[in-house]
Amino acid sequence: MSDRDFGEDEAEASPLKGPRIPPEVDGIQVNHCKSPQCVNFSYPASPNRPYRRNGTPSVFGDYIVGTSNRDTPSIKCAFCNEKSPIRSNQAIAEEYTRLGNHLYRQVFEPSCKTEDCSMREVPLSQAGSQYIAFGKTSSGTQRYRCLECKKTFTGAQKPTSGQRRPEKNRDVFILMVNRVPLSRIVETTTLSPQAVYDKMEFIYKQCRLYSGAREAKLLESDFILPKMYVAVDRQYYLINWLKRDDRRAVQLNAIATADLKSGYVFGMHLNFDESAIASEIEAAAAAAGDAHLTPGLSGSTHGFG
Ligand SMILES: [Zn+2]
Ligand SMILES: [Zn+2]
Numbered sequence: 001m002s003d004r005d006f007g008e009d010e011a012e013a014s015p016l017k018g019p020r021i022p023p024e025v026d027g028i029q030v031n032h033c034k035s036p037q038c039v040n041f042s043y044p045a046s047p048n049r050p051y052r053r054n055g056t057p058s059v060f061g062d063y064i065v066g067t068s069n070r071d072t073p074s075i076k077c078a079f080c081n082e083k084s085p086i087r088s089n090q091a092i093a094e095e096y097t098r099l100g101n102h103l104y105r106q107v108f109e110p111s112c113k114t115e116d117c118s119m120r121e122v123p124l125s126q127a128g129s130q131y132i133a134f135g136k137t138s139s140g141t142q143r144y145r146c147l148e149c150k151k152t153f154t155g156a157q158k159p160t161s162g163q164r165r166p167e168k169n170r171d172v173f174i175l176m177v178n179r180v181p182l183s184r185i186v187e188t189t190t191l192s193p194q195a196v197y198d199k200m201e202f203i204y205k206q207c208r209l210y211s212g213a214r215e216a217k218l219l220e221s222d223f224i225l226p227k228m229y230v231a232v233d234r235q236y237y238l239i240n241w242l243k244r245d246d247r248r249a250v251q252l253n254a255i256a257t258a259d260l261k262s263g264y265v266f267g268m269h270l271n272f273d274e275s276a277i278a279s280e281i282e283a284a285a286a287a288a289g290d291a292h293l294t295p296g297l298s299g300s301t302h303g304f305g
Helices: 003-012 089-104 166-177 182-189 193-219 278-287
Strands: 063-067 073-077 083-085 131-136 142-146 152-154 230-239 250-259 265-270
Touching (some): 166 182
Antiparallel strands (some): 063 073, 131 142, 230 250
């Protein structure tokens, strides 16, 4: 990247341009100098570059926005010349929410389901004596009766309800975390491949519920985090191509964070968003005309996404 690239932005600067850096989202603004020794460290770039004469000393938040090629806009610190690529705060905020959403799960509470009943959707904890325990279903789920409408409803189903071989869950879990290949798990457990996949899904869900229930305590206002040393490391996984006509290998990255003393793993954060469907996003980007815009820079309403 040459300094001439950075100079162009100044020459083109005009009040009609939009903000130079992506706006702050949920208190997140990462577009600042990343050098801890620099006085400009952590001061985000000002959204609009104020006009200053040549030779005026730099102030906090001074950066020069530039692009070396059209794909990677970046900011250059006016104090230490450190360059950092412009990042989308919105994308970071979305990723932050995705990685932490198991901590904010809704607690399931049974309630009356009868239409027109005055107790409809009133949770068990607020129903007083209007709900009474009323035996159990054949699968062992607690049943309740609403005294208002005299109808019954059930509590949360057991996590394993609907499973034909719940006693195999533990085996599948142990084999999986010991890196036994899927075909060997099928052979060892005598389950069908589909049943093994279903159990993997089930185990994933239960693990998230488990760590969510434990780690939600960390967010409570009266929780005092002890002094600890955390170790962070990164792993990458190469995934084979999925389609014959697109044989590119896919690389996924994960960052793990563990407490040095206890070995407790706070997170194993994989950069894979299962809710994102590539074809839908590509279609939406094409419809919005994103291909004709400069990524991350002004004049684009979608460029920061
Ligand atoms: Zn700097
Ligand atoms: Zn009712």
